[in-house]
Structure formats: C-alpha cells, structure tokens
Amino acid sequence: MPRLNMLAIWVVAFVSLFCYQRVGQVREAVFLAEAMETIGDESLVEVSRQQLFDAAMHGMTSELDRFSRFIPRDESERFRQQLDNHFPGIGIRIRIRKDEETEKIELVVEDTVIGTPQPAHDAGLRSGDRLVAVNGRRLATSATAGDDEIPPEDATKFITGPAGTDVTLTVERDGELLDFAVTRQEIEVDSILGDTRNGAGEWIYRLAGDPRIGYIRIDSFSDNTLPQLRLALDQLAKGDEMQALLLDLRDNPGGYLRAAVELCDLFIDADQTDINLDRRIVSTRDRFGKDHEVHRARNGDVLPGVPIVVLVNGQSASASEIFAACLQDYGRAVVCGSRTFGKGSVQKVVPLERGRSLLKITTNTFWRPSDQQIHKMDDATDEDAWGVRPDDGFAVELSEDEEERRRDERRARDVAQHEQPATFDPEIFDPQLQRAVDHLVEQLEKKPR
Template structure:
C-alpha cells in the first residue's frame, strides 16, 4: 500500500486509482466464474497493481512534458478493455452524454441533422430549427459569434455539436449560408427537448399542413415500409404506432428495413420481435458469470396475417441481427440483401465514478432461436457460421460504389419537401427484390412481369406467371404425398411459421383509402396464399424447449442486467454510439 500514498495529495487521482482496482477486481472475479469474490486475495491484487502504480509515478516524475494524469488513467483502462474484445469499452463523460442521448432518443438542441461539413441535411418537423425556417442545404458558418472555419481542425464537428446542443429553454445564435440566395442568414433559436425517432418511413408527406413519414410504400399493392435506424428506448412503441397506422390503411404486406442498423437496447430488439410473433423463442443469452436467459413471444398485441421481408446489409449488426435471425428462424419473414456483420455479444453498461463515466463490458453472448451462432470471432472466414445470411435466392450484393449511391439516395429521400420524394435514377435493388417477392405472395404481378408476360403471349410461349403457378402446384402435390417430410430423422412435428389471422377492430375493414368488405376478403385470401420461402427446410425453432409465459412489450433494463450492480443499460451495439452512414448527426 505504500506506493499508493504517492497519490494521497490528489483525491481525484486516488479515486481513479480505485476505479482501476475495482475494474481489475471485476476482471479477476470473472476469471473464476464466481461472482461472489475475486479470483485472488486483495493483497495479491495490490501486488499485481504495483507495476501500474510504479509506471504512472515514473511518468509523472520524469516524462519530458507535463502529463494529464486522468487522461493517462483513462488510456490505461481503454488498453485493458481492448485486450478483452472489440466491443468492451470505457465510456468517458463526454461519450456517456452522447450514449444516453442515443439510447433515450432525446436531447436539448435545435432539431437539425447535419453532415460532417455542417451542411443541414434536413430539419426535424416541429423543432425550433424547422419553425424558424432553416432549410436543407444551409451550411452553418457561425455559432455564437465564432466562425466554424476557425474551430479546431479535426474536432470541428464535435465542437459545433457542443455549441449547438444545450439545456432546453436556453438560446443559441447561428448564421447559415443559403446557396439558393447566395447570402448568410442569421437565426436566434431557443433550444428545446428534441425527440429523434428511430422508426422512419420511405419519405415525408404533408398531412394537414404537417410533414409526417409515409409508411405505405406501394398504395396500390398496400405494401408497408418501416425503417429502424437503431434500437433506442422508444423503438418498439414507435414501431407499434407505425404498424397501427398501416393496419388502418389496409396494409397487406410489410417490409422491415434494418440496413446499416448498428444495434441498441436488447430489450427493444426483443420487444420488436414480439410484435410479429405469437409464440416461441425470441433469443437466448448465456455467459460465464451470468445465468442463462431465454425470452419468448406471446400472442397478445401480435401483428400477424401478412407476409414480411426484412432488409439487411453488411452493416446490420447486434440487436438488428437478433430481430432478423428471430424472424428468419420462425419463418415469419424472408431475409433480403447481404450477410450481416456478425456481432452476437451483449454488453452491460455499468456506471463508474459515481455515474460520470461508464464501463461497457461484454457479459454474455446470444444465440438465435434455432440455437445457431451469430458472433463472428477473429479469424472466422466466409464458410464459418456467423451473422444472418439472406434466404436462398434473396442475396443482393452491392459494390462499394453502389452502396455509396444508396446512402446518398436514402439521404435525399429523408429530406423534408412539399413536392414529395425527389426523382432519382438510382435503383434500390434490395428493396425491389423484396417488393417483387411480396407481390408474388399477394398474387399480384410486378410491372416487369406483366411486360414479359405480354411478350410471351405474343410469341405463343407460356408466361412466367403460368410457369410459376404450375411449379407451385407441383410442389404442393409433393408436400402432400404421404410418408414424405422435410424434417430430419427423429424430429418432432414442427409448426410452420405461418401467422394466424388476428381479429380486426371494429371499423377497420373500412380504410381511409375507401377499401371495404372486398378488401377484407382480399386480405384473407392473401393470408391463405402466404407460404414461407424456406418451406423446404425443417423448423428447428419450435422443437426447442421454451419456458412458459411470454415477454412483455417493454422489458425492464434491470431485468436484463444479470444481477450486476449499477447497470445503466443492456445493449447489443457496435460502438459507444451509432455512427451515421448515410444521414448525419442530430443537433
């Protein structure tokens, strides 16, 4: 203990020395799998820490320049966690503030989304910036009298975020350059509580003078579209509201877009899965020092009776992989796009330093309902089991240049406009593939198929639709043949992933689009037609034992914390905070 007396003159440093001691005790305890005591005695632990204390003391005494002791200690903590795995991190006070804003989906600001160059992508409807008339394309050139070009290089965006965000009710002055008017405009805005939705539509539409997301991708086919950017505190609640709106408008099929979704709260991923499943396992977790857990779905509040497609890409990770894997294993949705990232670990965010900072520590891994692995370990190759792969026939690989074009295309469609979505020559091949599949499930023809059928009829050849119908009848006959099953030997009879029909609320058969009884009959017919594209594979999902009962729509975070103290949140997230790939940063 003698060497620790060197820090006695500085209470802050002594506190941080104890933070490291506590962290080391925790790691030592984890090595034994016994949460009740560390692997080594306190005396042995202090002996092990002498090397660190001596090194820090020598740096302070003899390094050529003055050093920031707190910064050195934080760097030491980061180095220690870096040796564990890529997803365990130390969260500094500054990062913790941004993390909380990401998870809670709220912050004090003005309500604009900006690019790295401080160009406004779009204002958020109803926010101070939106009401003041700040427009997409405006470039922020001055904040509180300070020109943005004079902000520290390499930290310009970070510094601008610090200046623009602040407590609700306070004011901020800024100037923007508007290219269309070729002049600078000055604004004084009062900051407000900004709520950032994680559930978006395809584009904005104007309803009663207000801009709202359009969730109906194809009004004629009544195909809905919802996009989840990450899993925050209110994601399941927002998704449920969007689904209710689509249901009231007569939705017959749904696309759930999880592309570039880096993850988020585990509880919200579970709740999202539960919205689409009536029964069965959602996800299971297990760790060396935490008890195994299994979450199951329940029937109440389920949105069923329509086919689904889930879109993923190489940047879909963590909690988004939980959702994609669950719906795939249940045969509830077809997965379209690219193989996902492959992050199958769960992190607890544990308060440090009286809640001023935090430790994001990997405590468990999760398995998909089928029991298959999702996590990609270092050294795993393309032939190893990891991630979520699209269903057979639904792989749509994008080149890097096409991916960049998609991000720009998506960014433009997210801009608020009174004229509807912008015209573009870009073709979203992943979305197009999903739409074609859903139309086929609904018994509708895609415009391309109709043109091809017309050409085939003129040539006297059987149409593609006729060929598909004949193949479907042949497949149905084979499946009905006695004594033939697709189940492995010894498997129990597995339930299909086909959802049950749910009762409609009174008046729901008459939608705002004017649909009535005929629409209800069409919906019933589409439900009978819906079959999983993976029907050739036996379902492992319902053969797995699941505990009785279900999971509530909102799972309390502390219930996922595996008994660890000071757990702020349980996440399955790529980094400390999601980094925008196509849109920008909210201020």
C-alpha cells in the first residue's frame, strides 16, 4: 500500500477516535437539547426555550452543595452590584425564617443599612419587621405561592429597582400592619464602621467608654475594605496614642478572598513570631485534597506590640473566618465571642449566555494556616474541626433574644449622629464586647508605664 494512503488512514483513524471521545463527553448535552426541543414542540403547556434552560440549570445546581446555584439573567446584575457593596435599592437585609412546627415561611427584616443614604431606615423600617406585602401584593408563606402571591425567594426582585422609583412595603410589627413608602436610591455600603459618629456623621474609631482602645467593625470584605481600613487606622494614629485594638467581625457574611488576604497581611509579621506556619495566610484545596492556591504573608505588622481582639459569632462566615483563623493561628489576636458559621468554601462565578447569566459553583475549601479545615461539611458534628472557635476563656454564648437585643442597641448607636450617642452599657447589652474590653484593659495594665 502506498505510504501516502497509509498516512491518510492513520489520520482518519486518529480524527475518528478524537471525535468519538468528544461525543462521549457531550452526549448528555445532545440529549438535553433533544429534550428541550421535544418539550418546546409538543408540551401542552407553552414554555420558552429560556425558561427550559433556566429550569435545567437550576436542576443541575440543586444536586450540588447549598452554596452553588444558577443566577438567571434578571438577577445577575443585582448579584454583581451586591458583591461590590453598591446597588440601587432601599438599603435592607432580609432573612427567610421557617417555623419548623407549622412550616410557615416568613420574611423578616434582619437589618437596615446605616449610612448615606439610608432610605429604608429613614422611612421607618426596623429590624424584626415581618414583611407581608410589596406594592400591595402579598408574600407567600409557603414554598408554593398562589397566583397573586410573591414567592419568598423572589421578594428582593420586587423590592429592588431603579433609583428614583418608589416601592411600598407592608410589614407586621407587634401585631399591627404598617405601610412604608420608600424611594429607591443608589446604596453605597461601608465596609468599615466605628463605634460612634461625630457631629458631621463621620465614624469615630475609638470606644466611647475607653478611648485607649480602637474599635473597628468590618462589615464585609469587598474591594473598598482595605483602603477604608487604612483610613480608619490613620485616624487612630492621630491625637492620643491608641494602645489596643478591637476588630468586630460579628454578622460579617464574608466577601472576596483577596480582601481577606490583604487584611491578614496588615497584621501578620511571620518573621517576628516563633510560630512556623510557612507564612501561610490561607490555602484552598480541591475535592482531591490538593492545594489549589496558597496565600502567604508578605508585609510586616502595621501595629507591632498592640494587643488585638477579634470578635466573632455564629454569623461570621467565609472571609471573616479566614481573617479570624489567621490571626488566631499566628497568636496575633485573641478570638472572642462564639463559634463561627463554618462557611469555608470557594465559589467560582462563571459567566453564561455571553455574561447575561451566571453559574456560581463551589470549587475548593479553605484551610487555615494550622492546616485545619474551616468548612463545615454536611456530616460534620460539633466535635469536628471546622469554623473558628473562641480562645479558651473567651467563649461568650448569647441566646437569639440576646443577639437581637445587641443588634438593636448597636443600631441605635449607629444612627445617633448630630446628637449625643445613645446610652449603652456593654455589660448589659453586649457581654461579648465587654469580655473583649476587659481583656484588653488587663493587657494595658500589665504594660510598663
């Protein structure tokens, strides 16, 4: 057989093998396309191809972990805006609450944004209000919504909207139904908050009860967190010397991994500690247990010798846990409060449909410098290693009612601008804060004068 013919046969065989392998990889996609076409052509119920695509994506991601999901076209822009702490809306956080006995679903106002602007708060909405209706349309109280009801998971779609437009929320408060008309605005959420405000509404980053102690709340980890924290530290460097620092991460849901690494790097000087952790801040590992990324400390400690306490609770998650775990492992800070949430997983956001929709999928887990996993797996028990526990002697557990009271008192102080700060006794309203303050005062008393 001529050599040229033999070469042609080999080429055809190779291409055939390659195509066979490719078909094997995508055959499910072919079957899915066939199913969508059949449903679109023959179903008694008329549905669009977009509806079928969205349903298929929701179905696939429902087989994954609880943090993976498909973000359809009408939600993708809002998702991006919330990650950036900048979005049009009314400045409100909502929590879905389910009664285990009656299985009744409620949407409760968890928090209102305090800052400039703060439309929901200015209109009179408060934490604990139960949402009943949006623009007169009732919210469903079960997983199956009626024809004229808004499904609980879709509530934010109806509440948010273009800046300058109005929305009316009906809430139940103390057994009474109240209507609040709110004008939507461009909401800019601060990442870094202080203890009180001055007459101009600017944050003061020192404890009102003891100005020797700096007090910084890290509300989220976004692109503006590091520059805002640097500004806060610059303010603390002015005037009388700050001698101790309290970093409050309670109720911080997390944010960008990059922001958490940057903040850890501010306070860690791996060369000045006896604890050898290979300069690790955090590592991410895939499902096979292999390191995907390792982030290491580079810069020195910006506050050498200053005692630090990090406050956490059960709602401190993700990037908050990375930060608290890193400072704890290096012995740079004492962690006080209650055990964190245990959300130590990395979500990758993949654009679909040319960027009009998004696929958020969990790809890795976070591991702290001491080589312990942060993520709480589905079968994990309380005895297993996950999340961040307070240091010995610094666990201060609060009941749900005590947590709500603490948040309410904190909120009252946040809005006390252009006037004297609201009266606040941490021993009564915030035992976790009081424990942290007591420790820092003890440390200051030990210092030579």
